[in-house]
Amino acid sequence: MKAFIVLALCCSFFSSSAVPLAFEFSDCDDPHVFKAVDAALKKYNEDRATGNQFALYVVMEAKRTAGPDPQYYVKYRILESTCAAEENKHWQECHYKVSAEAKTGECTARIHMNDADKTTNISQECKIFSDVSKIRYTVAPCLGCFHHISSDGSEVSDILEKTIQNFNKNSGEPALFKLVEIKEAKRQVVAGWNYIIKYEIEETNCSKDQFQDLTPECKITSRG
Structure with missing residues (x-):
């Protein structure tokens, strides 16, 4: 069984039709x-x-x-x-x-x-x-830094779905790989959003010769 821990760097920008911020x-x-x-x-x-x-x-x-x-x-x-x-x-x-x-x-x-x-x-x-x-001192948030976000929402899952599709399409592996676990997710606010996502994928029983993309039939295999 092959497993990978992957780091995804993603960017999401506001639509050009959106009203820009004044500052x-x-x-x-x-x-x-x-x-x-x-x-x-x-x-x-x-x-x-x-x-x-x-x-x-x-x-x-x-x-x-x-x-x-x-x-x-x-x-x-x-x-x-x-x-x-x-x-x-x-x-x-x-x-x-x-x-x-x-x-x-x-x-x-x-x-x-x-x-x-x-x-x-x-x-x-x-x-x-x-x-x-x-005087009461407070710690100001770092507005341009990466901050941890929940890994359970659609925001992260949508990014990983496209990322894993791209991996399966372009990798040299004979079988398709499937998400096992999301290790960490961070987001940075810029003129849109930047993401850093660490996740683990493992090999499935679906070969690229028979399947173009993951389906419910694709199960993680224990074969090396």
Whole structure:
């Protein structure tokens, strides 16, 4: 009896007739995202009349629209710095204030950058916390990563049906092979879906000379 453990990599894309999303996810380390966040944080510091400036701590989420004049939607975390608000300094020149004394905050901003006119329109909201110990930290999901999905649904079975048909058609084996077990299934959200599926197949008693595809008559055989 021959058995194989197979890894299937599959892609499924949205139909071209579907309405595209207004925003698509961007890498938080993208220089264009940093430029947008920098503009938003500079505006926030400029609007502060008293106290200290804030410096960027981390970008938590970033989206953008397609096209030459993109709009960015970003969420970022800031920490109080040692630079006073009235000082004419860029936040990158400032040091973080001692964490036990520093205020922290989270900002949500929408930035429209027009490179041709060298203009930037920003709307944002920042929530500042004075007591760092009361901040509740959560683990954000990795939006572009593979995540485990159920192997029992039609989503996975439909993919494997076509994959095994393709294997039986193109393999050099004299007999047809049949699914035995699904080991693991993962899905990644992109402009559609990517799949990673690990599964096991075994040889059946149906030869390719007599059967073009699997039928209920095809049973897993114990022959080597």
